Amino acid sequence: MEHRFGPIAPDQVLTVSQMQAAEQRLMDAGHDVHELMQRAGRGAAEWVWRIAAHAPVTVLCGPGNNGGDGYVIAETLRQRGYAVAVVAALPPGTDAAKRAASLYSGETVSAAEAEGAVLVDCLFGSGLNRQVEGALRQTLLDLAARHHRRIAIDLPTGVESDSGALLIDGLPHYDLCVALGAWKRAHFLMPAASHWRMAQLVDIGADDEGVRARVITQPALNAPAADAHKYTRGLVTVVGGAMEGASILASRAVALAGAGYVKLLSHEPVTNAPADLVVLRSPGEITLADALGDDRIAAVLCGPGLGRDHQARERMEAAIASRQPLVLDADALVMLHADGLAQRETTMVLTPHAGEMAKLEERFGLTGEGTKPERAAALAEATGAVVVFKGPDTVIASPAGTLAFTPPASSWLSVAGSGDVLAGIIAARLAVTGDPMQAAEEAVAIHGRAAQIAGPAFTAAMLAEAVHTVMAEFS
Known part of the structure; x- marks a missing residue:
């Protein structure tokens, strides 16, 4: 399923407790719950109106806010002349919900009588933390099956907001998810985020909560300075190994993502290097220590094509010992141990997928428990590195506690070599910016957009070539 997100701003991503605090601050400033509910409901009704296109609407209402x-959505649509009916799965239970229900002048029907074309799911919102079972579950599923289009308000019923976990068996798929007040973590986390095609945000006026969790947005990339040369633009050294294809692929991504100079330190003879890639044999033409000791290096990438034998381990250890800004990916992550990072204080980015993450957590004494953002943050703190926890719901964490979420990227990225391309982009952006968190965020955005440009069924090499187009688009 292709995902589309509307405008991201405001870009903060809140937990349930943080959203509750934001609402409380609004109320402390003189805005009562009724006013906030009217803002949220009327804003959401605008999106229902666009999706419904004058088709009959059924609004499934639960007991809470x-x-x-x-x-509010139902009354707003009724006033616009829509055929709308409310199914009250449970009576309103909060004062604000009771007041909103009293102001609704339209039809209320049983679930069996509902005949709309569009279902609006307002059964439970983002505060849900228990399983949805029995009659309530069956009501939702029956209505979803009988309505051609479905819209979830804030989050679909049966989604745990802070983790993206599912609290209902057989969660329906939705055409649209309308976030209220702020983005929640589940809007970006699997498996929840796979259950809607499009997401939009209704801003109710909440202030920036000062949380260190944001959505990755399209970066504004700068052209090199007028007096730039290949070294000032960023020299990236790629430590190759037994599999030259992955190293060359990563090197290509480095070059296309803005670095001024790319060197591949090869362990074996390279037979398929492009003419514009500088390849040095180490050992052979230069020692690895000397090559990595070049003070003009802006970033080192180690992992793609490295292998896992004793020679690969030695090359990884040399990269770590160099104290250059470092990106560790693929095989390097599989071999990395906590004692290997002892005394290292320079910039580092780790790029684990789920399997590599589990190995790293074991080696760094982490439990591996908690949500994906919590696991990424724990590894970042333990290693002192920015962690790009890859997957269909990539999350980036810094040692300082910053989190970055990204809208789901194209599922066509699930192809061999796409991680090598991402690692190369990160290394290039690290060389250009010198900031590991900024580099990771820019790289994930570039990688995701390159997948869109490459279209369906691309190879990793095609993905790397699409990076050039993205750089022009983002500049």
Whole structure:
């Protein structure tokens, strides 16, 4: 399923407790719950109106304030002349929901009587933390099956907001998820995020909460300075190994993502290097220590094509010992141990997928428990590195506690070599910016956009070539 997100701003991503605090601050400033519910419901109704296109609408309302939002949505649509009916799965239970229900002048029907074309799910919102079972589950599933289009308000019923976990068996798929007030973590985390095609945000006026969790947005990339040369633009050294294809692929991504100079330190003879890639044999033409000791190096990439034998381990250890800004990927992550980072204080980025993450957590004494953002943050703190926890819901964490989320990228990225391309882009952006968190965020955005440009069924080499187009688009 292709995912589309509307405008991201404001870009903060809040937990349930942080959203509750934001709402409380609004109320402390003189905005009552009724006013906030009207803002949220009317804003959501704008999106229902666009999706429904005058088709009949059924609004499924629960007992809490999410249900109250549903009554506001229904009344707003009714006033616009829509055929709308409310299904009250449970009576309103909060004062705000009761007031919203009292202001609704339209039809209320049983679930069996509902005949709309569009279902608006306001049964439970982002505060849900228990399983949805029994009659409530069956009501939702029956209505979803009988409505051609489905819209979730804040989050679909049966999604745990802070983790993206599912609290219902058989969660329906939705055409649209309308976030209220702020983005929640589940809007970017699997498996929840695979259950809607498009997401939009309704801003209710919440202030920036000062949380260190943001959505990755399209970066604005700068052209090199007028007096730039290949070294000032960033020299990236790629430590190759037994598999030259992955090293060459990563090197290509480095070159296309803005670095001024790329050197591949090869262990074996390289037979397929492009003419514009500088290849040095080490050992052979130069020692690895000498090559990595070049003070003009802006970033080192180690992992793609490295291998896992004793020679690969020695090359990884040399890269770490160089104290150059470092990106570790693929095989390097599999071999990395906590004692290998002892005394290292220079910039580093780690790029684990789920399997590599589990190995790193074991080696760094981490439990591996918690949500994906929590696991990424724990590894970042333990290693002192920026962690790019890859997957269909990539999360980036810094040692300082910053989190970055990204809208789901194209599922066509699930192809061999795409991680090598991402690692190369990160290394290039690290060389250019000198900031590991900025580099990681820019790289993930570039990588995701390159997948869109490459289209369906691309190879990793095609993905790397698309990076050039993205750089022009983002500059």
